[in-house]
Amino acid sequence: MRKKLALLVILSLPATLWGSLPAKSPIEIKDNWYYLNGQRFFIKAIGYEIGARPGQNPYTGVQADDLNLMAFDLKVIKDAGYNTIRTWSQFTEPQLKLVQDSGLKLIMGIDVKPDRDYGEPQFVKDCEDSLRQVLSYSRKYDCIITYLILNEPQTDHLHQVSGKAFIHLMQTLMNMIHQEHPGIPVTISANAMISDYLDENLFDVYAYNGYDHTEAQTATMGFKDYIRGLYELDGRKKPLIITEFGYSVSHRGYGRYGGNTLTQQRDGLLANYRDLLDAGAVGLCPFYYADGWWKGGDPANHNPEQPEEWFGFWGYRDAQDKYGTPRPVWFALRDYMKALIISPKNKAIYTNSTIPLELYTDPDVKKVVVKVNDRAIYSQAIKHAGYFAGQLSLSPKGIEDLELAFEFYNNSDRLIKTESIQILAATNAFALPKFFMAVTPAKDLNAATQASVKIDIQNQPGFKILDDLRVSFNTHLGWEVGPQATIPIKDQLDKPTIETETTFPIPDNCWIVNASAGVPVQYGKFTFRIHDQKIIYRGDWASEIGRKD
Numbered sequence: 001m002r003k004k005l006a007l008l009v010i011l012s013l014p015a016t017l018w019g020s021l022p023a024k025s026p027i028e029i030k031d032n033w034y035y036l037n038g039q040r041f042f043i044k045a046i047g048y049e050i051g052a053r054p055g056q057n058p059y060t061g062v063q064a065d066d067l068n069l070m071a072f073d074l075k076v077i078k079d080a081g082y083n084t085i086r087t088w089s090q091f092t093e094p095q096l097k098l099v100q101d102s103g104l105k106l107i108m109g110i111d112v113k114p115d116r117d118y119g120e121p122q123f124v125k126d127c128e129d130s131l132r133q134v135l136s137y138s139r140k141y142d143c144i145i146t147y148l149i150l151n152e153p154q155t156d157h158l159h160q161v162s163g164k165a166f167i168h169l170m171q172t173l174m175n176m177i178h179q180e181h182p183g184i185p186v187t188i189s190a191n192a193m194i195s196d197y198l199d200e201n202l203f204d205v206y207a208y209n210g211y212d213h214t215e216a217q218t219a220t221m222g223f224k225d226y227i228r229g230l231y232e233l234d235g236r237k238k239p240l241i242i243t244e245f246g247y248s249v250s251h252r253g254y255g256r257y258g259g260n261t262l263t264q265q266r267d268g269l270l271a272n273y274r275d276l277l278d279a280g281a282v283g284l285c286p287f288y289y290a291d292g293w294w295k296g297g298d299p300a301n302h303n304p305e306q307p308e309e310w311f312g313f314w315g316y317r318d319a320q321d322k323y324g325t326p327r328p329v330w331f332a333l334r335d336y337m338k339a340l341i342i343s344p345k346n347k348a349i350y351t352n353s354t355i356p357l358e359l360y361t362d363p364d365v366k367k368v369v370v371k372v373n374d375r376a377i378y379s380q381a382i383k384h385a386g387y388f389a390g391q392l393s394l395s396p397k398g399i400e401d402l403e404l405a406f407e408f409y410n411n412s413d414r415l416i417k418t419e420s421i422q423i424l425a426a427t428n429a430f431a432l433p434k435f436f437m438a439v440t441p442a443k444d445l446n447a448a449t450q451a452s453v454k455i456d457i458q459n460q461p462g463f464k465i466l467d468d469l470r471v472s473f474n475t476h477l478g479w480e481v482g483p484q485a486t487i488p489i490k491d492q493l494d495k496p497t498i499e500t501e502t503t504f505p506i507p508d509n510c511w512i513v514n515a516s517a518g519v520p521v522q523y524g525k526f527t528f529r530i531h532d533q534k535i536i537y538r539g540d541w542a543s544e545i546g547r548k549d
Contacts, residue, residue, distance in 0.1 A: 023142035025183025029205065032239050033282050034145065036105075040387035042360040043145070043241055043283030044337050045084035045107060046077060046313070049292065050095065054302070054319040057294040058089070059111075065094050069322060073289065074102040076326075080334040081362055086243055086285040088151055093137040100143040107146040107243070107285065109189075110134065112173070114153045119165030124172065131173055135180040144181070148243065149173045150188040152209060153195070155476040159511045163544035170202065189243040192230055193217070194476055197512050197535050197546050200234050209244035209287075212272055213256045216474040216481035220518040221531040224275035224347070229533060231280050233547055241283030245272050246311045249327070251304035258307025266329040270336055278345040286333070290314040290324055338362045339408040339417050344392070347528050349424045349432070357390040364416065367409040372402055396425040399462065401524035424526045433465075434458040437532035439515045445506050445538040453515050457489075457498040457530070465493055466520040466527065473504040474514040482513070489519070511538045512546075 028035040035041060050070050051058035077085060085104055089111035099106050110131060116123045131149075138144060149170065158166055174186045185204035192210035196217070200206045208230060212223040221229060231240050247268040253259030260268065269286055276284055291312035296303035300319055303309055313333070314324040342358035344350065357378070359368065363385040370378040370392060378392055396402065402425050408417040436456040441447035453471055468486050475482035485502050492498040506513070518531025537546060 022139040022181050025181075026142055027145055027183055027185065029185060029239060032236060032280075034239055036145070040360075041083075041145075042340060042342075042387070043084050043105070043107070043285070044082050044340075045086045045105075045283060045285035046082050047244060047246075047285050047288030048073065048077070048085040048087060049288070049290075050091075052290065052292045052294060053322055053324075054293045054316050055300050057299050058292075059294075065092055067094060067098055070095060070098055071102075072323060074098065074104060077289065078102060078104055080330065081337045084145065084283075084285070085289075086148075088148075090134045090138070096138060096141045096143070100141050104143065105145045106141075106143050107148060107241070107283075108138070108144050109148045109151060110173070112150050112169075114150055115157060117165070118161045118169040124169055127169065127173060128176065131176055132180075135176065139181040144184055146205065146207075146241070147177050147181075147184060147186045148189050148207065149177075149186060152189065152191040154478065155194055155197075155511060156478065156509070158545065159541055163542055163546070167202065167544050174203070192227065193474070193481060194479070196230060196233075196474075196514050197476075197537070197542060199545060199547050201237060202545070203238075205238050206231065206234050206240045207243045208240075210242055210276075211245055211257070212268065212275070215255060215484070216472045217514065217516045217533065219484060220470045220472045220516040221533065222275075222518070222520075222529045223272065224278050225518075225529055225531060227276060227281070228279035236280065239283065240279070240281045241285065242276050242281050243285045244287040245269075245276065245284070246287035247329075248307040248310045250307040250310035253307045258310065262328050265327065266332045269329050270332055273333070273336060274346055277340060277342060278347065286313070287311050288313070291316060335417060336419075339365050339368070339406075339419075341406060341419060341421060344404065344421055344423055346421045347423075347526070349528075350394075351426050351429045353394055353427055355392045355394060355423075355425075357388075357392050359388040361385055361388060361408070364410045365408050366411045367413070369407040369409070371405040371407070374405075394425055396427060399424065399426045399430055399523070401425075401526035403525065422526055424523055424528075431460050433460050433463050433521055433530050435518070435530040435532055437515070437517050437534060439534045439536060441536065442534070443536065445510065445513060445536055449506055451504045451506050451513070451515065453502045453504065453517065455487075455498075455500045455502075455517050457519065458496065459493075459498070462523055464522045465489070465498075466522050469498075469500060469517060469519050471502050471517040472515070474516070475507055475510040476512050476514075477507065477510060482510075511541060512536070 026037045033040045049058050050066050051063045086107040088109040177186050187203035187205045187207045189207050192208040217226040247260045247265040248258040249260050249265050250258040293299050293302050295308040296306035313330045314326050316324045340360040343356045404421040406419045410416050438454045440452040468488050471485045473482045487500050513536045516533035518529045520529050
C-alpha cells in the first residue's frame with residue numbers, strides 16, 4: 001500500500017516540478033573508463049562553440065540561441081562519427097534540448113572566469129549564483145556527461161590568489177553539481193604545459209588541453225610521452241580526456257602554432273589522435289569545429305596573422321557565409337574514427353606472448369584482420385559497435401621490432417580502414433637504455449639563482465641513439481615555457497655512458513619549474529624516446545594543489 005501511495009504522489013506532481021527532477025545518470029566511472037548504460041564509452045568529441053561565426057563573439061552581449069544553425073552543426077558532427085561535443089561555456093536550455101534530441105553527448109563548460117580572484121567573496125557568490133541558475137535546467141538532461149568548471153588557470157594567478165582559495169572555489173562548485181546533478185563527473189580543463197604540477201586527483205576525471213608545439217616537454221619527451229607522463233603523475237586512477245588539441249592553418253605562425261598547411265593540419269591531427277590513444281586517453285576533443293573569427297578582436301574580419309582564428313575543421317569563405325565548408329582534416333578524422341585501436345599501443349614494448357587487443361568501432365565495421373609480415377595472425381567478426389576486446393598471440397624470436405597491420409572491413413567485405421602499429425616484442429624482459437636526470441636545486445627554487453641539469457645516458461647493445469639531447473627548463477611564466485638547449489652527443493655515442501651538464505637561470509618570479517630532457521632511440525624500425533622530468537617548487541605555495549611526489 002505504501003509503495004502504491006508513493007507512486008500516486010509522484011504521478012500527481014505538477015508538470016513543472018516533475019520536469020525539474022534531475023536526470024538519472026547513465027554514467028559510471030570504473031576501470032579508468034566512462035561507462036554509459038553499462039557499456040564502455042570512448043568519447044569521440046569535438047570542441048564546439050555556437051555564436052562564434054563570422055561577425056559574432058560568443059562572450060559579449062546577449063547571445064541568440066541560433067537553433068537552426070546549431071541543428072545544422074550537430075547533424076554534420078554526428079554524421080562524421082563524433083558522439084560528443086565539448087564547450088567552453090554553458091548552453092541555454094533550448095540549446096541543451098537540441099543536443100539531447102540529436103543523440104550527441106555533451107562535455108559542458110561553465111564560464112567561470114579564470115583570471116578573477118578565487119577567494120573574493122562577491123566573485124565566489126557570483127559563480128555560485130550563475131551555476132545554480134544553470135543547474136536549475138541542466139540537471140534535467142542526461143546528454144551531459146561531464147562538467148568543465150574552469151579552463152586553463154594560469155600558474156602566476158594561482159600563486160597570487162592562493163591554492164587554498166582555488167581549492168575552496170572548485171570544491172564549492174563541484175559539490176553543487178554533485179548535489180543537483182548527481183552522478184555526472186566534474187573537472188577542469190587544465191593546460192598540460194602550464195598545469196603539469198597541478199594534482200588533478202582533486203577532480204572526478206583528468207582533463208587536459210595539450211598541443212604538439214615542439215616546445216618544453218613536447219620537445220624533450222615527445223607528445224605521446226608528455227601526455228602519458230601527466231597521466232602517470234596523476235597515478236592513473238581515473239579516466240583521462242584531452243579537451244583540446246589541434247593545428248592552426250593561419251597564414252602566419254611560429255613552431256607549430258599557426259602557419260600550418262591544410263595537409264599539415266590533417267596529418268598532424270591524425271598523428272595527435274594516435275599519440276593520445278597511446279598515452280591512455282579514453283576521450284578526445286580536438287580543437288575545433290569551426291574557425292572563431294572573434295578571437296583577434298574583430299569578428300567581422302578573418303585575421304590571417306592570428307593563429308587562434310584558424311584552428312577550425314570547417315572554415316568560412318567570407319563574413320556572409322553562415323554554414324561553412326569542411327577542410328581535409330574533417331574527412332580524414334571521420335574515416336580514422338571508424339575503428340580506434342586502443343591496444344596494442346603504438347611504439348610500445350611488450351614482453352609477453354599474448355597482447356591485449358582493444359578496439360572501439362563504428363556500426364559499419366564488421367571484421368578486423370591483423371597481419372605481421374604479410375601473414376594474418378588474427379581475424380575476427382565484430383558483431384556490435386563500440387568496445388571490443390580480444391587477444392593477439394605472438395612468437396617473437398628474441399627481441400623483434402614488429403609492425404602490426406590492422407585491416408577493418410564492412411559487411412560487404414570491403415576494406416574501410418587500415419592502420420599499422422609498431423611494437424618491440426620479446427617473450428622475456430630485457431634491458432633497455434637508461435636515462436637519469438638530476439636537477440640542482442632539487443627541492444626548492446629559493447635555494448639558488450641558477451639551476452644545474454645533469455644527464456647520464458646508459459646505452460645497450462642493439463639500440464641506437466638517433467639525435468642530439470634536448471633539455472628544457474619550463475619556467476611557467478605566462479604562456480612562455482622558458483629556455484631550451486640542444487646538446488650534441490654524437491662524439492660520445494661509442495661510450496657506455498654519456499654524461500652532460502647544462503645550467504639555466506632561475507627567474508625571481510618563477511614559482512615552479514619542470515625540467516625535462518630526452519633523446520630518441522632506435523631498434524630496427526622501432527623508435528621511442530628515453531627521458532626524465534623533475535618538478536621543483538619555490539617554497540610551499542602549492543602545497544594544497546601541487547603534486548606531492
